[in-house]
Amino acid sequence: MxxxxxxxxxxxxxxxxxxxxxxxxxxxxxxxxxxxxxxxxxxxxxxxxxxxxxxxxxxxxxxxxxxxxxxxxxxxxxxxxxxxxxxxxxxxxxxxxxxxxxxKPHLLESARELLDHLHGRYPMHIITNGFAEIQAIKMDSAEIAHYFTNVVTSENANAKKPDPLVFEYALRISGANAADSLMIGDNYEADILGAKGAGLDTVFYNPAGISVDEQPTYNIRHWSELMDIL
Missing domain, CATH: 1.10.150.240 (Putative phosphatase; domain 2)
Incomplete structure (x- = not known):
């Protein structure tokens, strides 16, 4: 895709x-x-x-x-x-x-390698339910803010994951279409089912390998698997 x-x-x-x-x-x-x-x-x-x-x-x-x-x-x-x-x-x-x-600056294993791999190849955006002022500092501290075009929080979207409205807001401000967009996250209900409800393909970052009833588009345990896909 x-x-x-x-x-x-x-x-x-x-x-x-x-x-x-x-x-x-x-x-x-x-x-x-x-x-x-x-x-x-x-x-x-x-x-x-x-x-x-x-x-x-x-x-x-x-x-x-x-x-x-x-x-x-x-x-x-x-x-x-x-x-x-x-x-x-x-x-x-x-x-x-x-x-x-x-x-605190720590990223998960291989996360920076993944972002370096994708940077310049895709416009990338954040969708988070976290506090807006704190998330911005986190991204600066971890030195990853430059990878992302838009940061969507529940506050500026006036909705939060898994509500489809937050994904629709993110698509709108990013100039993106659901049909050619991919949501990547670790929270099955909020990230995967929420994005699927808004029409996006999904990547379930699932290091523990937990079983789910409704399969995402991709179910991965390590970021190297996503680098192979993208």
Whole structure:
């Protein structure tokens, strides 16, 4: 298929959210002396937070909660999961987390190699449900902003994945047609089913090899497979 436009998700697809987040959580654990509050394991703190944060973002994608709920509740929920009263933590850890996180530069394995391979051959764009101001800093910190023509967020599209409206908005501002566009992402519901509902072909970036009921156009475990396709 001679695709003319490529659309990428950002977090967990190109930008290594888990690694970058874990680095921030390690810094918070040390800076705010969370061991003194009874959180005796940095790794357990990180694991609980990442699991809770992932679930909250999944609920957000399903329109069950708002952005503000994530920001206000993810750290208290992690503390309670660890058996710690959130009231004991006086610092605004969420504000500090949001300050640190977007400046982390790590990409997933072979992501930069993929972008170098595609750069200049296809117009490329980002479609993300992440916070607009944070996503822009992430891309600058990882030095990937120059690869992309447009960055579409749920805020400027007034819709979020998997709603077809966000993909239609992205197509419109990019001057692209669904029939010759390809959506690439790691989230089966938001990226794959959402884009398919808007008429785009899809690449499911699926390193874990999870089974899905409705097959994407391409189901890959490593970026080298996409380089072979494109």
């Amino acid at each position: 001679p695709y003319k436009h490529l659309f990428f998700d950002l977090d967990h697809t190109l930008w290594d959210f888990d690694r970058n987040s874990a680095e921030c959580l390690s810094e918070l654990y040390t800076t705010f002396r969370l061991a003194d509050a009874g959180i005796t394991s940095e790794s357990e703190f990180s694991r609980h937070f990442i699991d809770i944060n992932k679930k909250l973002w999944a609920d957000y994608d399903k329109n069950l909660i708002e952005h503000t709920y994530i920001r206000e509740n993810r750290f208290p929920m992690a503390f309670r999961a660890l058996g710690i009263d959130p009231a004991l933590i006086k610092a605004d850890l969420n504000a500090e987390y949001l300050r640190l996180l977007p400046y």
